[in-house]
Amino acid sequence: MLATEDMTKNKHLPSQISKIVYVDILTAKDSVIQILKLPVTDGVAAGDILLPKNVYKQGNYHVRAYTNWMRNFDPEYFFNKTIPIGTLVDRTVFSTITLAGKFNEDKIKVDAIIHYYTADGRDYAGRKVSWKVQNSEFEDNLSKGKGTTDSRGNLAVSFNTSKTAALSTAMLITGIEINNNTTVNSYPLKNVAAPIDVQFFPEGGDMITGIKTKVAFKAIKGDGMGTDFKGTVTDNGGATVATIATQHLGMGFLNLHRQQEKLIKQT
Numbered sequence: 201m202l203a204t205e206d207m208t209k210n211k212h213l214p215s216q217i218s219k220i221v222y223v224d225i226l227t228a229k230d231s232v233i234q235i236l237k238l239p240v241t242d243g244v245a246a247g248d249i250l251l252p253k254n255v256y257k258q259g260n261y262h263v264r265a266y267t268n269w270m271r272n273f274d275p276e277y278f279f280n281k282t283i284p285i286g287t288l289v290d291r292t293v294f295s296t297i298t299l300a301g302k303f304n305e306d307k308i309k310v311d312a313i314i315h316y317y318t319a320d321g322r323d324y325a326g327r328k329v330s331w332k333v334q335n336s337e338f339e340d341n342l343s344k345g346k347g348t349t350d351s352r353g354n355l356a357v358s359f360n361t362s363k364t365a366a367l368s369t370a371m372l373i374t375g376i377e378i379n380n381n382t383t384v385n386s387y388p389l390k391n392v393a394a395p396i397d398v399q400f401f402p403e404g405g406d407m408i409t410g411i412k413t414k415v416a417f418k419a420i421k422g423d424g425m426g427t428d429f430k431g432t433v434t435d436n437g438g439a440t441v442a443t444i445a446t447q448h449l450g451m452g453f454l455n456l457h458r459q460q461e462k463l464i465k466q467t
Contacts, residue, residue, distance in 0.1 A: 218269045221240055294317050310359055330375050333372055335370040369390070399420065415453060417451070433456065
């Protein structure tokens with residue numbers, strides 16, 4: 201629901217200001233190739249995006265949606281989404297991916313495990329796979345490589361990059377060879393680009409100088425979910441004053457004195 205600009209004077213009703221939702225389809229180079237105008241009824245607009253072969257080629261496309269009223273404000277509030285469009289050669293190829301990212305100063309190491317399998321759960325073992333990491337701007341590939349799935353149908357992909365900002369719009373694109381054809385899959389890397397956010401919550405809301413206070417903390421990944429985390433708390437002199445580790449769903453607690461200046465270091 202995009203046209204909800206004034207909420208009808210805080211009555212929590214759909215806005216009546218905008219009657220049209222505009223949907224722009226852009227190429228990876230930000231060229232508009234299609235514009236939809238969808239009528240709004242009771243704050244809701246619905247429509248379809250047709251993909252004629254003479255207009256859409258395989259690649260990443262950007263969808264932007266907004267109302268005319270929303271153009272008076274920051275474009276950051278527009279709906280934005282990058283979607284891959286490709287040709288599915290073999291519909292019997294399914295896959296899942298597990299992603300992990302680890303920051304080291306100004307670089308990030310990304311590790312991925314992709315599992316290929318059939319509709320009835322059989323693994324695609326011993327299959328050749330090529331892969332590349334490409335952002336939505338169609339710049340040079342951030343990384344690329346080749347591999348072969350193991351006996352369980354898994355392919356391990358690992359790469360390092362200093363272009364951490366580019367990962368927020370990047371896709372891991374793979375092509376697996378099945379029966380002399382190549383099936384293309386794309387996986388967004390947005391979540392691995394965001395570092396772990398560690399939030400602290402002192403008991404009672406404040407810390408009092410000279411008194412040991414219980415401090416709860418929670419570690420959150422880029423997708424908003426809790427994650428396991430280990431680290432140390434050091435004072436201004438670099439001495440370790442506490443060791444922390446999550447206990448459940450990214451949460452845990454420690455005890456600190458207020459006079460200790462804290463610096464959290466992930467391990």
